[in-house]
Amino acid sequence: MKSFIYALISVAILSSCGKKEQADIIVYNAKVYTVNANFDTAQAFAIMDGKILAVGKSDEIRRQFEADESIDALGKTVYPGFIDAHAHFFGYGQSLQTADLRETKSWEEVIQRLTDFAKTHPDGWLIGNGWDQNDWADKAFPTNEQLTKLFPNRPVILNRIDGHAAIVNQKAFDDAGIKSEQKLVGGDMLTENGKLTGVLIDNAVGLVESKIPSPDAKLAEKILTDAQTNCFAAGLTTIDDCGLPFEAVDFIEKLQKDKKLKMRLYVMLSDAQKNYDYLFKRGAIKTDRLNVRSFKVYADGALGSRGASLLKPYTDMPNKSGFLLSDQKHFEEVAEKIASHNFQMCTHAIGDSANRVILKIYNNILKGKNDKRWRIEHAQVVNAKDFDLFGCASIVPSVQPTHATSDMYWARQRLGNERLKGAYAYKQLLKQNGWIPLGTDFPVENINPLLTFYAATVREDAKGYPKGGFQFENALTPEEALRGMTIWAAKANFEEHEKGSIEKGKFADFVILDNDILKSSPENILKTKVLKTYLNGEKVYEAK
16 A cells, blocks of 8 residues: 555656646747846746746756747847837837938938939928938038929928938928027027028027927827837837927827837937926836836037037137037026936937036036936047046946947047047946946937947948047947947836846847857948847747
8 A cells, every 4th residue: 555655656746847837938049148147148048928937058948848839049149139228219210201311422412312202202391311411522511592492382301310400491491480590599590691501500400390290190100110110120129219298108108008019118208398297297107118207308419510519619610619508507407307306317418518517417416326327318528527427426328339430430520639539438438337328329320239239349330440440449348238238228227127138037028130249250240130029028020
């Protein structure tokens, strides 16, 4: 009888040992960069209800779990879903509905592209985006005579690549009620022989832009879903949308609830009283796919259009130093207001003067080390005396590496040799807090996060210029760059405990590439393709 009982117990033990835990998905036969604290690699992980259950070796995970779906990665590399810490998601979607003027080589090419676009878009405002006079043989700003001649009865606005300048035709001036040069704070309307040229800088753009009708619900949905499609194809699973009105947040929230929009978004509301009133009354918004707890403020303009605020005049235009977009008192009042309601402040600052002003205001408010994670977006040109102001108050420099490789051809002309040393100084900025989030600023730059990785680590263009890298002393290591695109970007959003690495309990957001970018030669990084993108364990993109 005892033998029989022992036999039954043995069968029961063996039976229980053989029983596997249930998972929805198992990913195996991969090289998984977990991006955990130790930067461990693994071979497999299990997913349940959109979250990571366990991470380990392929044989261990497959022995421990059974799943409805198994994904054989075929030895390819798997990374946490890429996070763009600074972009314009809605703006990018809007740009997909307008004339693409990026990479034009002359004003004549701009006119040709616009004319072609107008044939298929015959009604309403004619809008284009992406021109950059620095890419042309004649690097002077264009004038609007041709626009006015070609489109006498249709308003035209063509935005410069950085979004801080535009050129408009006479019909746009007329519709905006602009008859002659107007004086305004934080903006400029360029003239030639006393006549408006059509070029508007920074706040002057808003005088015309405000007259463009807002998209209706159908177009707004298309704008967002078109942007989402392209971002998933690039391996992006979270986007920081830097500067939206609260109405756009309400619309995004509705689309997400209706399951028409899946992308995870970290939204900064624009610096406007209606947005402060909205969020202060409602409180921070936090769901699995939407996080609204910060405000985007603009200190100055862009370097390319000479709107960036510098401590000393531009080297190539000694009569200009740029300007702040509001007086200093405004930034001080906004910082006090945001701090008193315990929200995050994120301020665009390009020039060394703008960075100094905002850094000092932040330090006065934050008073030493803290975990408020107030951010300076771009931190593009920083005076040598001011770097320590980031670390003193735990201020987060949120940077976009492709700006360095886009601007390197002409930045020295704007800044001179000495000032350039403190520009695009990502390694110096990283040392301030020991971490740094990375983004693209798309649609100013390409949405591809692999270009972010390349620019951060190689600091050359696609043709290998300049040999040895642009100011290579400020390049990031491959590990630092990957962290900047994943866990550090998540940390900048207060989301490091739910995303940014492949670890137990976190969202199953991941991307499979056809190449190991951390071990690749520079040319192979640029050739790397996204094979699949997963959000919450759901496949949202697969390469054809």
